[in-house]
Amino acid sequence: MRNLRLALVGFGTVGQGFTKLLSRKEHYLAEEYDLGVEVTAIVDTVLGTVVDHDGIDLDWALEKVEKDGEISDDKDPDTVGLIREEDFDVLAEITFTDIETGEPATSFIKGAIRSGKHVISTNKGPPALAMTELEELAEENGVIYRYEGTVLSGTPCINLGSEAMGGTEVTAIRGILNGTCNYILEEMEKGTAYEEALSTAQELGYAEADPTADVEGFDAGTKIVILANKLMGADLKISDLDRSGISGLTGDEVRDPDESGLKTKLIASAREDDGEINVEVGVEELPVDDPLAGVNGVLNAATFATDTLGDVTIIGPGAGSEATAQSLLTDLLAINDRL
Numbered sequence: 101m102r103n104l105r106l107a108l109v110g111f112g113t114v115g116q117g118f119t120k121l122l123s124r125k126e127h128y129l130a131e132e133y134d135l136g137v138e139v140t141a142i143v144d145t146v147l148g149t150v151v152d153h154d155g156i157d158l159d160w161a162l163e164k165v166e167k168d169g170e171i172s173d174d175k176d177p178d179t180v181g182l183i184r185e186e187d188f189d190v191l192a193e194i195t196f197t198d199i200e201t202g203e204p205a206t207s208f209i210k211g212a213i214r215s216g217k218h219v220i221s222t223n224k225g226p227p228a229l230a231m232t233e234l235e236e237l238a239e240e241n242g243v244i245y246r247y248e249g250t251v252l253s254g255t256p257c258i259n260l261g262s263e264a265m266g267g268t269e270v271t272a273i274r275g276i277l278n279g280t281c282n283y284i285l286e287e288m289e290k291g292t293a294y295e296e297a298l299s300t301a302q303e304l305g306y307a308e309a310d311p312t313a314d315v316e317g318f319d320a321g322t323k324i325v326i327l328a329n330k331l332m333g334a335d336l337k338i339s340d341l342d343r344s345g346i347s348g349l350t351g352d353e354v355r356d357p358d359e360s361g362l363k364t365k366l367i368a369s370a371r372e373d374d375g376e377i378n379v380e381v382g383v384e385e386l387p388v389d390d391p392l393a394g395v396n397g398v399l400n401a402a403t404f405a406t407d408t409l410g411d412v413t414i415i416g417p418g419a420g421s422e423a424t425a426q427s428l429l430t431d432l433l434a435i436n437d438r439l
C-alpha cells in the first residue's frame with residue numbers, strides 16, 4: 101500500500117470539508133486504491149497550526165475546531181518555511197483567493213514545487229494569474245500541480261476538457277460558473293430579497309470570503325479566464341474581461357419565470373472572434389428551454405463547443421464544502437496514478 105503524506109494549508113470551509121472526506125473515505129481509499137493518506141500538517145493563520153510527523157488524528161482536529169474554534173494557538177506560522185522544510189508529498193493549498201495578487205497562495209505553491217512536492221489547490225488566483233509559469237515550474241521540478249476545484253468545484257471541468265476529451269479542440273465555452281449568483285438569482289425569482297439570499301449563500305459556504313467577488317462577476321470571470329487559457333490556448337488576464345455582475349439587480353428585474361418564460365442567469369463565455377479569444381460575464385435572460393436555464397441553485401454548468409463532439413455540457417455542484425473537497429480528492433488520486 102502506498103502512503104501519501106499531505107500538508108493542508110487553509111483549514112476553513114473547504115479545508116475542513118476535505119479533512120472530513122479523507123476521514124470518511126479512509127477505508128474506501130485503502131480498499132479501492134491501495135492508498136493511505138496521512139495529514140502531517142494543518143496550517144491556518146486564524147484557526148491555528150498543528151504538525152505531527154506521525155499523522156494528525158483528523159477526527160480530533162475536526163472536533164477540536166468545532167468545540168474550541170481553533171486547533172491550536174499557533175496563529176503566526178512561517179508557512180513558506182514549513183512548506184519548504186517539512187517532509188510531506190503533497191501540498192493541499194486551500195487558502196482564500198486573491199484575484200489581484202494571487203498571494204499568498206502563489207508563494208505557497210511555488211515553495212512546494214521548488215522543494216519537490218506535488219500541489220493540489222482550489223485557489224483560483226494562481227492559475228488565473230500565473231498558470232503557465234506554475235505549470236512550467238512544476239514540470240521543471242518533476243512534480244504535478246493540479247487545480248480541478250477552481251472551476252465547478254468537484255464537478256469535472258478542467259479535467260474533462262484537458263484529459264477526458266483529450267484531442268478535441270474546444271472552440272467556445274459558455275457556462276454558469278458562480279454558485280452564489282445562481283443561488284441568489286433563483287431565490288430572487290421566488291421573491292426573496294437580494295440581501296437575504298446573499299446572506300443564506302454565505303451561511304451555506306458558497307460565497308467567497310469577500311462576496312463582492314461573486315456578485316460583481318469577478319469569480320465567474322476568473323473561472324472563464326482559467327478555462328479559456330487552459331482549454332482554448334488563450335493567454336488572457338482578468339483585466340481582459342468584459343464583466344458585469346448581479347449586485348445592481350432589483351427584485352423587479354429578476355422576473356418570475358412562470359410568468360415571463362425567461363430565467364435570469366449570470367453567464368460567462370469565451371469565444372473566438374477574428375482570431376482573438378474574448379471573455380465576457382453578464383446577466384442574460386434565457387428562454388426556459390435553453391439547456392442552461394434549468395441549472396438551478398448552487399448547480400453550475402459549462403458547455404464546450406468542440407470540433408469533434410459538437411457541444412458537450414456538464415452540470416453539477418459548483419460550490420460548497422464537500423463538493424469542493426471532492427475536487428481535491430480527484431486531483432490527489434490523479435497524482436497517485438502518475439507516481
Ligand code: HSE
Nearest residue numbers: 278279280307308419
Ligand atoms: N464563491 C464561489 C461560487 C465558490 O459561489 O461559485 C466556488 O468557486
